Amino acid sequence: MGNEQNSTHRETPPIHLEEYVALAPRTTLGLGGPARFYAEPTTEEELIAVVAWAERAGLPPLLLGGGSNLVVADEGVHGLILKPRLNGLSFCDEGIIEVGASYPWDKLTKECAQRDLQGIECLGGIPGSVGATPVQNVGAYGQEVADTILEVRAYDRKTKAITTISNRDCEFSYRSSRLKKEAGRFFVLKEKFRLLHQGRPEIRNGELAQRLNSAENPSLEEFRATVVQLRKRKSMVYDPRDPNHRSAGSFFTNVEVTKEQLEEIKKRAESEPPHFVLAEDRFKVPSAWLIEKAGFPRGTQWGNVGLSTVHALALVARNGATSQELVDFARKVKEGVFSKFMIKIEPEPQFWGFSSPRPLETGP
Numbered sequence: 001m002g003n004e005q006n007s008t009h010r011e012t013p014p015i016h017l018e019e020y021v022a023l024a025p026r027t028t029l030g031l032g033g034p035a036r037f038y039a040e041p042t043t044e045e046e047l048i049a050v051v052a053w054a055e056r057a058g059l060p061p062l063l064l065g066g067g068s069n070l071v072v073a074d075e076g077v078h079g080l081i082l083k084p085r086l087n088g089l090s091f092c093d094e095g096i097i098e099v100g101a102s103y104p105w106d107k108l109t110k111e112c113a114q115r116d117l118q119g120i121e122c123l124g125g126i127p128g129s130v131g132a133t134p135v136q137n138v139g140a141y142g143q144e145v146a147d148t149i150l151e152v153r154a155y156d157r158k159t160k161a162i163t164t165i166s167n168r169d170c171e172f173s174y175r176s177s178r179l180k181k182e183a184g185r186f187f188v189l190k191e192k193f194r195l196l197h198q199g200r201p202e203i204r205n206g207e208l209a210q211r212l213n214s215a216e217n218p219s220l221e222e223f224r225a226t227v228v229q230l231r232k233r234k235s236m237v238y239d240p241r242d243p244n245h246r247s248a249g250s251f252f253t254n255v256e257v258t259k260e261q262l263e264e265i266k267k268r269a270e271s272e273p274p275h276f277v278l279a280e281d282r283f284k285v286p287s288a289w290l291i292e293k294a295g296f297p298r299g300t301q302w303g304n305v306g307l308s309t310v311h312a313l314a315l316v317a318r319n320g321a322t323s324q325e326l327v328d329f330a331r332k333v334k335e336g337v338f339s340k341f342m343i344k345i346e347p348e349p350q351f352w353g354f355s356s357p358r359p360l361e362t363g364p
């Protein structure tokens with residue numbers, strides 16, 4: 001478990017801390033060892049005080065939400081894992097909502113759809129907390145939180161002050177943001193969204209369009225319910241009864257390529273790759289397709305880990321799996337795609353407790 005807490009640090013923590021707390025049951029993959037220290041602050045003041053204590057003690061603080069985008073090392077995490085309890089939801093005027101970082105994301109999408117507040121209904125069924133959504137600019141079925149987040153209230157560990165980050169300053173991009181790039185700097189406390197009262201979403205997803213085709217003027221609840229149904233068929237809703245449920249959702253992000261790379265992929269695959277046009281010379285290619293064409297079909301089993309039987313992008317853990325096995329398999333998939341297509345696919349989840357923050361990389 002690495003070094004112990006700085007032995008010269010004898011200051012009493014400001015809130016109760018638990019020791020050697022199992023993290024596996026707190027993640028959707030269900031893998032990994034314990035947290036050296038663990039606490040659940042219930043107010044912003046408690047969170048900030050315990051972060052300051054951890055920094056003085058030389059223990060890196062990390063924020064845990066629903067654990068749905070995390071791979072925890074088998075050795076566990078030497079540090080202070082904080083799972084805040086900052087709930088609270090208020091519906092303000094003109095479609096503005098304010099919501100605490102710990103509020104369950106899926107519940108929020110449901111409540112907004114019920115109130116006919118449009119903007120996040122296509123993001124229904126995504127597990128985890130509100131506070132994590134700006135980190136990787138959560139997105140699905142043609143929507144992403146960058147479209148509706150007005151601002152993020154966060155504790156900035158660099159300036160040691162609470163700050164408000166505007167949508168623009170979040171620097172959102174595909175599955176990324178400033179909060180992800182400056183990992184560990186901002187601890188999200190609250191978010192403000194601007195939703196549209198009685199609006200209807202632009203359907204940017206073919207599957208969704210097909211499903212909603214027969215419905216006349218579907219309500220936002222119908223939109224959301226249809227998305228959740230589509231997601232269930234791909235095991236993309238966390239359900240412990242589903243044999244593919246132990247995943248972190250998509251393990252790899254989709255790739256952006258040039259026209260020349262797209263042609264090369266086509267040549268190597270001997271078939272037309274599915275793609276979306278992003279700009280004149282930029283195309284997005286689904287990594288799931290590349291993975292299958294590289295020789296890893298859905299349901300591929302590798303020891304106690306493998307690919308979901310219904311979605312090649314989800315790596316799943318089975319009984320007896322370890323994080324190391326999962327990481328080794330992910331590396332094998334990544335290398336397989338590279339050797340077939342000369343394309344690098346990048347992991348989407350965060351890795352905690354590994355000696356390298358990029359454990360899939362083999363080179364320097």
Ligand SMILES: Cc1cc2nc3c(=O)[nH]c(=O)nc-3n(C[C@H](O)[C@H](O)[C@H](O)COP(=O)(O)OP(=O)(O)OC[C@H]3O[C@@H](n4cnc5c(N)ncnc54)[C@H](O)[C@@H]3O)c2cc1C
Nearest residue numbers: 065066067068069128129131132138139140188236248249
């Ligand atoms: C079945 C399944 C389906 C999924 N589908 C999608 C999808 O369609 N689209 C998509 O984008 N993602 C998807 N995901 C990934 C995941 O659900 C999202 O990334 C989600 O936002 C993670 O939330 P969480 O609370 O579980 O974060 P965690 O896994 O707990 O944490 C993830 C990262 O966010 C940080 N973090 C958590 N809370 C905060 C906070 N308050 N402030 C600052 N940093 C914080 C953590 O420190 C960590 O670095 C899916 C996952 C699963 C298991």
